[in-house]
Amino acid sequence: MNRGWTAVSAGVLAILAVYSPVFPGLVHEWYTFPSLSHGFAVPFIAAYLVWVRRADLAASSVAPSLAGLPVLAGGLVLYVLGSLSNEPFIARLSLLVSLTGTVLFLAGPAITRRSVAAIAYLFFMLPLPYVTVKGLTDDLRILEATASAGLLPWIGVPVLQNGFLLQLPTVTLEVAEVCSSVPAILALLALGAAFGYVTRRPWTTTLIFSIAAVPLGLGANIVRIVTTAAGYHYVGPIALNSVVHTWHGTVVFLLTLGALSLLDIGLHRLRVRVA
Amino acid sequence: MSRLHRHFAVVIALASLAGLVVALPRGHARPEPRRTLERIPLQLGAWMSTPSDAAAILPDDPRSLESVARGYSSGGRTVWLAVARYTGENGPEHRPALDALVPARGLSSVSRSAVDIPLGGGAPPLRVTHVALRFGDQALGVWYWYALDGRLIASEYSLRFWLALNTALRRDRELLLVRIATSDDDSPRDFVRGLMPVLARLPGHTERN
Numbered sequence: 001m002n003r004g005w006t007a008v009s010a011g012v013l014a015i016l017a018v019y020s021p022v023f024p025g026l027v028h029e030w031y032t033f034p035s036l037s038h039g040f041a042v043p044f045i046a047a048y049l050v051w052v053r054r055a056d057l058a059a060s061s062v063a064p065s066l067a068g069l070p071v072l073a074g075g076l077v078l079y080v081l082g083s084l085s086n087e088p089f090i091a092r093l094s095l096l097v098s099l100t101g102t103v104l105f106l107a108g109p110a111i112t113r114r115s116v117a118a119i120a121y122l123f124f125m126l127p128l129p130y131v132t133v134k135g136l137t138d139d140l141r142i143l144e145a146t147a148s149a150g151l152l153p154w155i156g157v158p159v160l161q162n163g164f165l166l167q168l169p170t171v172t173l174e175v176a177e178v179c180s181s182v183p184a185i186l187a188l189l190a191l192g193a194a195f196g197y198v199t200r201r202p203w204t205t206t207l208i209f210s211i212a213a214v215p216l217g218l219g220a221n222i223v224r225i226v227t228t229a230a231g232y233h234y235v236g237p238i239a240l241n242s243v244v245h246t247w248h249g250t251v252v253f254l255l256t257l258g259a260l261s262l263l264d265i266g267l268h269r270l271r272v273r274v275a
Numbered sequence: 276m277s278r279l280h281r282h283f284a285v286v287i288a289l290a291s292l293a294g295l296v297v298a299l300p301r302g303h304a305r306p307e308p309r310r311t312l313e314r315i316p317l318q319l320g321a322w323m324s325t326p327s328d329a330a331a332i333l334p335d336d337p338r339s340l341e342s343v344a345r346g347y348s349s350g351g352r353t354v355w356l357a358v359a360r361y362t363g364e365n366g367p368e369h370r371p372a373l374d375a376l377v378p379a380r381g382l383s384s385v386s387r388s389a390v391d392i393p394l395g396g397g398a399p400p401l402r403v404t405h406v407a408l409r410f411g412d413q414a415l416g417v418w419y420w421y422a423l424d425g426r427l428i429a430s431e432y433s434l435r436f437w438l439a440l441n442t443a444l445r446r447d448r449e450l451l452l453v454r455i456a457t458s459d460d461d462s463p464r465d466f467v468r469g470l471m472p473v474l475a476r477l478p479g480h481t482e483r484n
Contacts, residue, residue, distance in 0.1 A: 007279050011286040018294040064282040072286065076293040083297045085439035086366040106282050131431045134373050138385050163384025163409055 004062030008107045015102050019079065019095050025088060029127050038187040042125035045194050049118035060110045068105025068112075075101050092126045124190035137182040140218065145175040148225040155226070157233045168233055181221035181252060188217035188256055195260050205267055212263055213256060220255030301445070311477060312343045312358050320469030322347040322354070333357035333417070333454050336375040338368065347466065354457045354466050360479070361450040363423060365438040371452050373431070377406050377417045384409045389429050392418065392464050394471060401467060402429040418463070419454040422479040451479030
């Protein structure tokens with residue numbers, strides 16, 4: 001490693017040290033809320049994204065650029081404002097801006113282009129503000145309950161929907177806040193982006209995976225709700241203690257992963273046909 | 276000194292400055308531990324306070340400094356009123372809890388919208404958040420707004436902005452949360468008209484010079 005890379009690494013470490021007050025709260029939220037636990041994996045995936053481009057990065061020369069100075073200064077101003085106003089989302093988000101600015105300022109545009117995807121990937125480790133999650137959750141709970149109520153008669157389960165409530169002949173089930181797919185949206189976005197990178201697809205395909213992961217996750221959650229309700233109707237209350245209901249986060253994650261694989265196969269066939 | 280070293284020195288200087296500002300000890304001036312909400316009278320125009328468990332309709336928020344919750348009746352109609360004081364400081368341990376704004380147990384649907392309540396007398400309408408709740412066949416409407424330093428706030432995002440600014444500038448302004456619930460479909464405009472002059476005398480609803 002030449003002295004240029006030593007300075008770039010030291011600059012990045014200095015920025016991370018300045019941001020050290022935000023990390024304990026972030027880790028606490030990852031640990032406390034199951035829907036945010038993917039946050040532990042995100043920094044490692046971001047590091048992997050740098051690692052897979054190590055040959056390109058090593059071949060690039062360190063060429064400091066003044067264009068990075070306003071980006072770095074803007075990021076640090078956001079950090080100070082977010083910290084002083086007790087708005088952790090702003091303070092945490094500014095880390096991505098400050099890191100991009102530091103790399104651009106110290107290493108130049110060529111290295112920034114090759115590392116910006118890894119820095120941007122860190123966004124997926126940031127918990128969305130609760131005010132945003134709460135508003136989306138109420139709307140999507142109705143959508144998930146309505147879609148489930150529409151599907152259940154197709155498999156012979158009579159159901160009457162009343163808002164979040166699904167009234168079956170022997171029980172009323174609620175699509176509760178914790179049952180919604182909204183808290184897992186960032187995890188699903190992170191999954192879609194990681195899927196594209198790991199399968200080494202073009203960036204356009206990776207973008208499609210990232211965007212598609214959200215509706216696919218919503219669909220996966222509806223499948224889970226329908227399966228749980230049908231299980232209760234045909235098998236009994238034991239269905240509520242099944243893996244499908246209690247391990248809802250894992251089930252939605254795996255179903256979404258399966259749907260992404262099918263989407264990948266479909267896109268691949270489309271590409272072959274067009275070529 | 277090479278260009279890279281100059282840039283590195285700038286990074287260290289900016290990072291140190293930001294770290295120093297963030298690490299400086301901060302304190303938010305705490306409001307005096309007084310009780311001001313008892314000033315809300317038991318009669319508001321034609322509305323008389325009646326014994327009721329208003330806290331069961333409009334949940335109490337343990338983050339508030341002080342709160343009152345009462346039921347009022349007039350001509351066979353009932354409204355529930357809850358007013359709470361907060362520090363005006365941002366942060367999850369100080370802000371009004373989003374989950375305690377309206378009752379959540381047994382809920383079958385919820386929808387939110389911003390609505391205007393006409394106050395009459397040439398006064399501009401009061402913009403509030405309306406939450407329409409259903410509990411099976413029963414409906415409940417909750418109208419609420421915040422007041423900070425004389426500014427009436429209907430949106431949660433606006434509230435976050437003004438609380439963040441209040442905290443960053445270390446101002447000791449208090450926040451007031453006003454909630455009104457009825458099972459009627461109509462907004463309780465006549466009740467609000469009687470309530471506004473009373474609220475105008477409370478911290479939060481009144482601008483501090």
